[in-house]
Amino acid sequence: MNKYNDYAKKMNCLYAELPEYLTWHKDSKEWEPRKKQEVIGRIFNCHPSDGEKFYLKLLLMHIRKPTSFKDLRTIKGKYFDTFREAAQYLGLMETDSTAEMCIEEAATYLMPAALRQLFATILVYCSPKNPKQLWLKFENFLSQDFEHKKTLNQYAIKHKVLDIIAYHLDSMGKKLQDFFFVDDDIVTRTHDNLFKEIQTERDIIIPTEDLLAIKQLNEEQKVAYDQILHHVNNNIPNAFFIDGPGGTGKTFLYRALLATIYSAGHIALATATSGVAASLLPGGRTSHSRFKIPIGENNSKPCSISKQSALAQLIKSTKLIIWDEATMAKRDIIEKFDEMLRDIMSSNIIFGGKIIVFGGDFRQTLHVILKGTKDDIIDSSIVMSPLWQHLHKLKLKQNMRASLDPHFSSYLLKIGDGIEYTNDKDEIQIPPQANVPFIDDNTTLNTLIDMVFPNINDENLDFSLFVNRAILTTRNDFVHEINDVLINRFPGEETTYFSCDENTYTCTIPDQEELFHSLTPQGLPPHKLTLKLNAPIILLRNINPNEGLCNGTRLLCKGFTPNIIYAEISVGVHAKKTVFTPRITLEAPHDNFSSIPFKRKQFPIRLCYAMTINKAQDQTLDFLGVYLKKLVFSHGQLYVALSRARSIEQLKVLIRPSTPLIQSTDYTKNVVYQEILKATDTH
Template sequence: MAEDYRWNGQTSNDSILFNTLTSINCFLESMGKSIKQYELPALPTDSANKVRAREIEDEMSIQTPFEDHMLESKLNPEQQVAFSKILQKINSKESGMFFVDGPGGTGKTFIYRALLAHLRGRKMIALATATSGVAAALLAGGRTAHSRFKIPINANEASFCNVTVQSGTAKLLRKADLIIWNEAPMAKRFAIETLNRTMQDVMETNLDFGGKVVVFGGDFRQVLLVVPKATKEETIEASLVKSELWKKMEILTLTRNMRAEGDPYCSDFLLQVGNGDEHTSKDDMTRIPDQLLLKYDKEDIPEQCLINKIFPCLQENAHSIQYIAERAILAAKNDTVDMLSKKLIDQFPGTKHTFLSFDAAEDDTNNYYQEEFLNSLNPNGLPPHKLELKENAPIMLLRNLDPSNGLCNGTRMVCRHFQHNVIHAEITAGQHKGVHVLLPHIPLSPAENEGYPFKFKRKQYPIRLCFAMTINKSQGQTIPHVGIYLPQPIFSHGQLYVALSRGTSMANTKILVTPACPTQTCATFTKNIVYKEVLPYHR
């Protein structure tokens, strides 16, 4: 990086050092970190102030897509009511807390995009955040809430964001006219309460969120926050609906499903599944409508029939990014996803490139854990030891490499080329669709709750194939042609609802439940888990 500044005509070593450190610090701050956390030269105080001011400059320089400026005129009556209520609070300089509630496809993101375009068009600051990187990537300038507000990973009832009152983030919060936090049901209530306390501190007031207008949104019918090894009661207790802040929020409800407008039966069925109102058997098993079921002959291999249905004419269409981006198979467990992806990459045309990870147990001074054993481990959230890829194959990013430029955990891409030590890929969804990126191999460690008795580290490209993905990972994405494979029942709240609501119609959604009656001459049932205690209309 220093050489780049030298080539640009800078001759002073002090100037080159300053600009290099400034660029590094800006990138680190986009990830919720700071140059102070690393063994690097410190920036002078006056230069640090300039860097921090850049946070506001970056927010003011966000380019709003042209089509987003047209959304305000396209709001349906329900969306217009929500939009107007939020805007009225902003225009009157009043504080306000809202929660935009609605099933998938009712246009929650549509409202956020309209609000962001309206306010940014007036040179106002509107911060777009979401719990997941996938949801954040759908909004111009979107960032994960933890990254934007520097929320501690293990937030508790007394924690604060890693933000000082003199920092650039604090200055940005003071200037903000609106804060949007999408997919809020996926966040622990302690994270949201931590932001509230921090903003009260920054704004020097006891008003909730420092007197700002804050818009939360999401769908409690979807998969909730992940609390490792938690009971149902513990998961509910950690949810936003158990926070005192929830009682003060104005709920803005959307009911009109825009995604499935051409298929009203699909919309009604999804709502019944999400609310837990669909008729079930005595074992809480929900009947799957016949038009959703994949039919196959007894002599067929069920998994291959599903692959052929979702990825028809794969050989002929393998070079079409649109074809690849519009298709995926969902499953509840990683093992099933890996099996399906292995089948598909073997059938995908092209030369296979294999990348092996370097695995180590960092604190194993006695070499108790052999390399072969470490290579066999497949912890959640990490790429496999043996990563097999082909050009144009779909992949998913597993880490937040550069959220402000679309490289978030969950970003879907296709492989373009394989170069020395980097993979050339193209983003296929979200605001950064069509952007070409270079992915390095990096050291990765699993979450602490994986329970290994040693510190495991794997150096590998932070990606997985995504012909198939877990239901949880698909949340927030629209997949026009979606297959759902359920060799075992789902195991947590909202999984069946999320899987069924990723598609745009019943005609393009197919479910394979095994074992089942192949020709579907008998009814097929599957498990549906709903925690009604978290659904707003049940409370």
């Protein structure tokens, strides 16, 4: 059909899509265009035990408009003798040599430092069958930069490389000895220094601007800075909470504190609930990874830190611990943190007598509770914890951006506090200069896209200008819709990666691969991932927090091979750092999104021209579009969405009417839990 039928050529169909557009006539023995378009057509199904027939079908489900069997076996100009080999090359199935191919492809870039990080990532997330064989084959590539310096002998180089790999593994919660690819005596020597974690913190580079920030603090920041340092310098136990809306310089204050403590030769630990917030602080780590706080189903367990461990020694030596975005953490997580510190410090004083600085903005989105009610969310907030009354509150109110746009700052604050004027439907009005009038779905969305990403199809455009621009929306399916539109407009050749999906259900059931391919649960990358050079992407997992690879880290695509994506971190303290990202296996969340649990092996990224509002929290953008196809539905969402912009001139908001009868498109809902805001003042 694809070879001879003009209609089939025009439709550019996959095998599964063909019955939607064509129908078989038994009498004439010919295919003809279908008159009714909304149909479900039957396709041939087969099992992996069917051998080449199964792999043939696998290719037909992913390659558009093939014209022959030879065409199906030719992938990116490379011909394969079997359908199985072609499917493997396309990434549609697992292979025993995937880890080896990853490192081979990455080695061609001649970047040993990034290669060592990749090697550690593959050990942790790809579970290679023979780590020792992998090490022996690529040891020379992993140590090329040390070989060229010729200042170390081979034995010293080997230990140096292993020590760096051990550091990466440790930041991902693993140890070198977990993988059995080097002799025990080498492992022991590599880990002789119990205080390696302490040295790592001492090696953190203090940016010059952070040292200068100490003299640039405003009056409110200076009061907080002096009080906290007084306790640090005099070893007086206390726990503080820095409360302030976006733009009041909480991160600016944290960085000034860290710079002061680091420059005095002391140790401070910078953490945050979210990976994005952590990436804005020197040496920043997510609180969960730094303090071994269990997540998911295991969040009822205590923090797993031995009192004899290097991390425990590091905590004991720490002068100050900063925990940003604590408002996004559940109260039981903070309470477990308190228990852990009391245990390590052998003290019954709150937080073990350590000096802690929590920070956040209760106007922003709070922690997520799956299917949780408003009461559930409020009850699990830190303000409802007995610890809250023991925290010394320091409020920041002076907006550091107020001189640029004081009216916009005041407007945002009223939205965050839930006191902005509302109409008779309890809706607030979007300022006229930011509002994009709604016409119809396609026309108005394209208008918004053109405003946020002007001339995006121009090949001569400086694409770095788009790094800090995005469209925010309320749901993941809307995010995928916008990203698909923008990657098609973006100039350049497409590179497409398909995931390998596998059923994890214990009972014997029919093959569900096509079903899994059609799903994109929250937190998982899409089955079909289409990318182009210089396209912006966002990381969906905490891979290596020490190196800036956190959930929410934004990157730019710089190169593609079948098993590796070469990218550059685009924001934060690790900006411009180059990294290799392999496919890893991710499990679909255990909820009612899918009736059958499954796991997906895919690159843990997705495009980020568009993001959900919750994902964008902690980020400030150069130009911002907000697409409210559906209304906001949780506390602080609208405030977070609008406050990602620096000024009203950098903000465009598109509101889709909830019903055809509604004519006004500049009013929308604002959800604020007043109980939370009142609790911050009354406790």
